[in-house]
Amino acid sequence: MASVTLKNISKNYNSDVQVIQSVDLAIADGEFVVFVGPSGCGKSTLLRMIAGLEDISGGDIYIGDDLANDVHASERGIAMVFQSYALYPHMSVEKNMGFALKMSGMAKAEVTHRVQMAAEILQMNHLLERKPKELSGGQRQRVAIGRAIVREPKVFLFDEPLSNLDASLRQNMRIELSKLHKKLGTTMIYVTHDQVEAMTLADRIVLFNAGVVQQVGSPLALYDNPANLFVAGFLGAPKMNFLDASLTSASDGVANITLSNGESTLAMVDATRTSPGEAVTLGIRPEYLQLAAPDDAAAIPASISLIEHLGDQVLVYLDIAGIKDTLCMKLSERNAKLSCGDTIGIHFPPEHCLLFDQAGNAYPRKVI
Helix, strand or coil: CCCEEEEEEEEEECCEEEEEEEEEECCCCCCCCECCCCCCHHHHHHHHHHHHHCCCCEEEECCCEEEECCCCCHHEEEEEEECCCCCCCCCCCHHHHHEEEEEEEECCHHHHHHHHHHHHHHCHHCCCCCHHHCCHHHHHHHHHHHHCCCCCEEEEEEECCCCCCCHHHHHHHHHHHHHHHHCCCCEEEEEECHHHHHHHHCCCCEEEECCCEEEEEEEEHHHHHHCCCHHHHCCCCCCEEEEEEEEEEEEEEEEEEEECCCCCCEEEHHHCCCCCCCCEEECCCHHEEEEECCCCCCCCCCCCCEEEEECCCEEEECCCCCCCCEEEEEECCCCCCCCCCCEEEECCCCCCCEECCCCECCCCCCCC
16 A cells, blocks of 8 residues: 655646646545546546556656656556456456466466455455356446456556446445445545546545646535635536625625625625625525525525426526526425425525635635
8 A cells, every 4th residue: 555646747748738737636545535527627647647657747756655757557556447347358257357467477376366355355256257248337347446456556546437337336336446445445546527426435536627626625625615616516416506796795704795686695704805896606505595484575586497306305496586597406395385487585594605706716614
């Protein structure tokens, strides 16, 4: 096992196309870190640089205490699991898992021992004699992971390994990967564009956009306290509601906000950073919008444009007069008596409101 440290890492193509910009990151020994972001943001490129499959344009990569910049991929003590299973179709599961060890000259008894141990960890002992064509997609992916386990690497790298699986298998494999990490205790770096995988697997998330790290932290830290509009909008399904507003006053950590239609609300922010009159963006997650009582005169009126029943929850889409974007409210009341076309009242609880300045950066929130 080993830590991974990136110091001012950058990657350029043709000297003028920069795909990774000055990444500094320390990944602790035994940590499960997920690189997440939209397609083309540079997360897989960074993973390949850690693996030694891609040259770096600047900076230093340390695996443990050793500088790895000029160390060949085969000597970095890393095992990588790709999106493609890349199994040999004519070989059994057992031979697929042990092939790299055999080619390295390892004794047959040791290869057999490691394969058996990996198969036991992955609960695949009964599949060792099968060929890849006899396996399901999830089983093939477990073989690919087993092939990495037998190498006993210092660091595991996963490049969107679940992308080829259907929704049910993806969920099952997420659980298996979490169990595997707890069992092995090995450092794992995982790349995905799927926020659900990031939120459920990671000890820490590294969120990328256009080659730049937007925020690093625990899943709930990024969800509850996003650093900017991009982070706030990327994490969460349904996504966060955003409303154009202006700051009218702020005192004692409470900001008075006027929405673009003239309605007022409050937000709990660090008042020392606010300036009355400036344009801001108000953000609130769908689960925090509150349905007001019918006779609540302080509520903001909204018209229901669509209702989605999801079994354990209800998504209500709302239009507010003078607000250009439709809002989403998530209700846990399964039998909420609401209909399309109804006019209801809603509240924006101040403790759950986020404010973003004109550059898209979040105002610090007041500790309640």
